[in-house]
Structures are given as C-alpha cells and as structure tokens.
Amino acid sequence: MQASPPLSFTAFEGGIYEVGHGGPGFAFDSEGPRHQALIEPFRLADSTCDECGLDIVH
Structure with a gap:
C-alpha cells in the first residue's frame, strides 16, 4: 500500500x-x-478528501 503524499495548504x-x-x-x-x-x-x-482516503479503500 502506497502512502498518500503530504498535503500542502494555501492560506x-x-x-x-x-x-x-x-x-x-x-x-x-x-x-x-x-x-x-x-x-x-x-x-x-491542495487535494480532495477522496484522494486522501484512497489508501484506506484499497
């Protein structure tokens, strides 16, 4: 299982x-x-929650 890339944020x-x-x-x-x-x-x-949770689904 591949880890999700770290998020970056725009303030x-x-x-x-x-x-x-x-x-x-x-x-x-x-x-x-x-x-x-x-x-x-x-x-x-910089990404959606769907992208963050993909590793949980797989």
Whole structure:
C-alpha cells in the first residue's frame, strides 16, 4: 500500500467581504440579497478528501 503524499495548504486572509448575488442575471433564492459577511482566516488543501482516503479503500 502506497502512502498518500503530504498535503500542502494555501492560506487566505479573513476580513469583511461582499457575498451573495447582486447582479441583474439569474440567481437562486438563497444567493441574495448581496451583503457583507465576516470571513475568518482559513486554509484550503491542495487535494480532495477522496484522494486522501484512497489508501484506506484499497
């Protein structure tokens, strides 16, 4: 069984961001109205959970 490669992460700064649909085109009900949201700092891995768990399945 081959070990999964180590993950690397990309960090994103937090802050107050505009989110939601604000244009004239189509949007689902849950996408509006456009508003400000406080987003905490976060990191995203460079691969999916499916890739990480393949060694468990095999």
